[in-house]
Amino acid sequence: MYRTLPLLLILLMLFSGCASKRLAKKGLEHQKAGFYSDAAGYFYQALLKNDDNLDAKIGLKNTGQQVLNDHLVAFDKAFRNQESDIAVYNYMKARNYFNKVEQVGVKLDFPEKYVAYFEEVKHDHLQSSYQKGYKLLMEERFTEAEEIFNEIYDIDKDYKNVQQLLREARYETLYRNAQSAMNDGKYRKAYDLLEEILIDVAYKNAESLKEQCLEKGQVTIALLAFENSSGNPRAATIVRSKLESKLNRMTNPFLRIVDRSLTEEIMDEQEINMAGIARNSGSFDAEQLDGIKAFLQSTVLQHDAYETPLSHEQKRGYLKKESKFRDKETGKTKTRVTYDKVTYEEYSKKSSASCQFSFKLVSAENGQILASDVLRASLEDEMHYVDFEGDTKNLVPGYWKYKRRDTRSDVIKDNYSDVRKLQRLAEGKRSLKSPDVLSEEAVERVALDAARKINAYNPE
Numbered sequence: 290m291y292r293t294l295p296l297l298l299i300l301l302m303l304f305s306g307c308a309s310k311r312l313a314k315k316g317l318e319h320q321k322a323g324f325y326s327d328a329a330g331y332f333y334q335a336l337l338k339n340d341d342n343l344d345a346k347i348g349l350k351n352t353g354q355q356v357l358n359d360h361l362v363a364f365d366k367a368f369r370n371q372e373s374d375i376a377v378y379n380y381m382k383a384r385n386y387f388n389k390v391e392q393v394g395v396k397l398d399f400p401e402k403y404v405a406y407f408e409e410v411k412h413d414h415l416q417s418s419y420q421k422g423y424k425l426l427m428e429e430r431f432t433e434a435e436e437i438f439n440e441i442y443d444i445d446k447d448y449k450n451v452q453q454l455l456r457e458a459r460y461e462t463l464y465r466n467a468q469s470a471m472n473d474g475k476y477r478k479a480y481d482l483l484e485e486i487l488i489d490v491a492y493k494n495a496e497s498l499k500e501q502c503l504e505k506g507q508v509t510i511a512l513l514a515f516e517n518s519s520g521n522p523r524a525a526t527i528v529r530s531k532l533e534s535k536l537n538r539m540t541n542p543f544l545r546i547v548d549r550s551l552t553e554e555i556m557d558e559q560e561i562n563m564a565g566i567a568r569n570s571g572s573f574d575a576e577q578l579d580g581i582k583a584f585l586q587s588t589v590l591q592h593d594a595y596e597t598p599l600s601h602e603q604k605r606g607y608l609k610k611e612s613k614f615r616d617k618e619t620g621k622t623k624t625r626v627t628y629d630k631v632t633y634e635e636y637s638k639k640s641s642a643s644c645q646f647s648f649k650l651v652s653a654e655n656g657q658i659l660a661s662d663v664l665r666a667s668l669e670d671e672m673h674y675v676d677f678e679g680d681t682k683n684l685v686p687g688y689w690k691y692k693r694r695d696t697r698s699d700v701i702k703d704n705y706s707d708v709r710k711l712q713r714l715a716e717g718k719r720s721l722k723s724p725d726v727l728s729e730e731a732v733e734r735v736a737l738d739a740a741r742k743i744n745a746y747n748p749e
Contacts, residue, residue, distance in 0.1 A: 309339035316348045325352040326359075336393040349395045357386055357397050364403060373410040374417070380407045381444065415441055415448050426458055434458040460492045467498060475749050476506025477543055503542055508748060510536075510650070511547040511581045516588040524592035528646055531732050532587070535740035544744055547581060583659060585743070587648040590663070592732075594642035594724035602635045604675070606711070607685040607701055628701055630689045633677035635714065641669040642727035644735045650746060660746045666734040668727045674717035681715040 316331030332349035335342050360383035367376035380403065387399050422437035435458035441451045463482050470479035480502040483495045512533055515525035536546045607628035616623050645665040649658050677684055686707050689699040702708070 309335045309342045309345065312338065313342055313345040313348065316345065316352070320348060320352055325355045328352045329356050333390065333393060336395070340394050346395055349390060349393070350397070353386075353390045353395060354397050357383055357390075357399070360386060361400075361403055365406070368406050368410060373414045376410045377407070377414040377444065380410075411444065415445060419449060419451070422454065422458070426454060429461075431458045431462050456490055456492055460486045460490070460495075464493060464495060467495070471498065471502060476502040477747060477749055480506065480542070506749070507543050507545055508583060508746070509545045509547060509581050510583045510585050510743070511653075512585045513587075515646075516586075519589050519592040521589075521592045524589040524644075528589050528592065528644065528732055528736065529587070531736040532739055535736045536743065539740060539744045541744050581653050583653055584651045585648060586651060587646055587739075589644075589646045591643050591645040591665075592728070594640070594728040594731075596640035596721070596724050597638055600637045604633050604635050604686075605689050606631055606633060606687050607689075607703075608679055609683045609685050609703065628685065628687075628703075630692045631677070631679065631684070633675050633684065635673075635675045637671070637673040638721055639669065639671045640721055640724045640727055641667070642724055642731045643667045644728070644731040646735060646739075648739055648743070650743060659748070660742065662739070662742055664735045664738050664742075666731040666738075668731050668734075670722040670727060672718040672721045673714060674719050675711065675714045677715065681712070684711060684715065686711045 312331050312335035316328045316335060319325075319328035319331060329349055329352035332345045332352060335345035336349065339345075360379055364376055364379035364383060367373075367379055383399070383403070387397055390397055418437050418441050422434050422441065425431075425434035425437065435455065438451055438455040438458055441448055442455055446452065463486050467479040467482035467486075470476070470482065480499060483499040483502065486492050486495050487499065512529065515529045517525035521527075533546060536544065608631045610627045610629065612625045612627070613622055614625055615621070643666070645663065647663040648661060650660040651657070652659055675681070675684075685701060685703045687699070687701040687703075690696045
């Protein structure tokens with residue numbers, strides 16, 4: 290592994306170097322043809338691939354300066370015509386291009402006089418843009434206002450209260466949509482909208498609203514004792530433990546699993562059973578159950594594992610031998626094929642495991658079934674191989690009756706299909722997963738599937 294990594298890096302560097310040379314060559318071709326803007330683009334891409342490409346640096350220095358000069362000429366013209374908005378736009382294009390080229394190691398000439406000119410027109414432009422943006426904000430045209438405040442921020446992030454107004458333009462629509470979702474009882478939708486805001490910045494009382502969404506929308510599930518209809522007395526304990534672990538690892542903030550001991554204590558205190566819930570719909574509320582909104586009933590229907598005895602059979606076959614000899618009549622070298630009768634051992638064994646259980650997510654308020662399913666996982670592993678003391682590459686399947694003399698019933702199966710089948714057995718698996726391992730994997734799969742289905746339950 291440690292030898293492979295430097296080799297990959299070397300190959301990557303060689304590839305990048307070749308790509309950089311090709312791009313620089315295209316840049317030179319466009320430069321000679323007079324297309325300096327396109328040429329500058331190729332030189333820039335070449336330096337992104339390899340910032341040590343001297344030809345690309347020289348090319349970008351020349352053609353990039355021409356591109357920059359075009360932007361500065363456009364700025365100067367607008368400045369002299371007192372077109373402040375156009376002047377600022379072209380100045381920012383020039384400045385952004387200058388910075389972009391500088392990042393790949395090429396310094397262009399940006400005369401200071403243009404910086405001074407820009408300072409003269411910047412104030413008028415910012416003031417005009419600020420007024421337009423503020424008017425759009427008051428008209429609740431948030432997207433348009435955000436675009437203008439973004440431009441102001443790029444020019445001068447400390448201009449007046451542009452940062453505050455930019456936040457409002459950017460997040461107010463999300464904030465209002467979150468409030469509307471909360472009013473409609475869509476707490477998960479509201480939570481996601483508020484999360485989108487809070488990833489970037491604190492806005493109004495978004496953090497507080499997010500906490501309210503979580504409090505009101507969270508589904509607290511109590512796991513009841515699992516019933517066991519399988520032949521394994523430990524099955525319920527094993528499956529429940531695995532499912533509880535999977536549920537607790539879910540990243541869903543709206544899912545909360547109540548501790549087992551707490552669940553049983555609450556049920557005992559309230560003298561509640563699931564049959565009672567079903568019969569006496571609405572006879573108690575969630576407050577009696579410490580905020581529990583649903584019970585998880587589960588039954589392990591099957592949980593078994595077994596392995597077959599090791600099967601062993603002695604097989605009869607042939608060991609193929611080839612030898613060279615010179616034909617006395619033709620003088621040519623020929624190949625003689627002989628087959629020696631041999632025996633080899635064939636072994637096979639299987640192990641398997643199954644797990645099946647059903648679950649019902651039942652409302653603590655009225656006994657309604659919120660989600661249910663029957664889940665099953667069946668796994669199997671097999672080893673099947675042959676052992677031979679000689680060279681298995683020359684082993685040929687077949688049959689013989691007597692080792693020291695031939696009979697009509699002797700068969701040599703020296704064909705591609707039969708030989709290849711035997712070769713695969715010679716290379717076959719010689720180890721087997723134990724039933725316990727397969728059983729654990731089966732429970733793991735079923736528990737994960739169940740956890741995902743329960744996690745996907747959305748009361749909204």
